[in-house]
Amino acid sequence: xxxxxxxxxxxxxxxxxxxxxxxxxxxxxxxxxxxxxxxxxxxxxxxxxxxxxxxxxxxxxxxxxxxxxxxxxxxxxxxxxxxxxxxxxxxxxxxxxxxxxxxxxxxxxxxxxxxxxxxxxxxxxxxxxxxxxxxxxxxxxxxxxxxxxxxxxxxxxxxxxxxxxxxxxxxxxxxxxxxxxxxxxxxxxxxxxxxxxxxx
Numbered sequence: 001x002x003x004x005x006x007x008x009x010x011x012x013x014x015x016x017x018x019x020x021x022x023x024x025x026x027x028x029x030x031x032x033x034x035x036x037x038x039x040x041x042x043x044x045x046x047x048x049x050x051x052x053x054x055x056x057x058x059x060x061x062x063x064x065x066x067x068x069x070x071x072x073x074x075x076x077x078x079x080x081x082x083x084x085x086x087x088x089x090x091x092x093x094x095x096x097x098x099x100x101x102x103x104x105x106x107x108x109x110x111x112x113x114x115x116x117x118x119x120x121x122x123x124x125x126x127x128x129x130x131x132x133x134x135x136x137x138x139x140x141x142x143x144x145x146x147x148x149x150x151x152x153x154x155x156x157x158x159x160x161x162x163x164x165x166x167x168x169x170x171x172x173x174x175x176x177x178x179x180x181x182x183x184x185x186x187x188x189x190x191x192x193x194x195x196x197x198x199x200x
Contacts, residue, residue, distance in 0.1 A: 051073035052144065071122070
């Protein structure tokens, strides 16, 4: 029985990498070159940890202050999360190099999940912020912290992919002959450039 010859390509190609807009990852939603999403996302992340910390201190001490601090932290985390989510969604939809990467969509899904949990955590406390802390309030805050850690991990992957792209471009520029500086010929012990010897 004759074996069928299968023509295999010499090198596999990645359709994602070959997309025309793959290298376009510069932020389009920013102020003076500073991306708004990167600046605004720190607030909901920090306030999520603050809400969990306030719940923990209320559980540990029983002080009403910590229950009040927890509802403020949960509410402001949700509101700042809406702002960060709007700027992040704009970046995802407007920038081709971000939109085509799978880790960017993973980060988007985790961020939407976190935003819904932050709203749930805040809304649950509005009817009675002290009674809401134990047990469900602190459980919600703790789960939010875990989701924040997962979302940050996905954003690190997105950043690492963009950094690797920049490193590859830098290495390609170094390898290019036109990018290499021509060394100056210097006289022995003088440090002054001299003319290149002819015939060498």
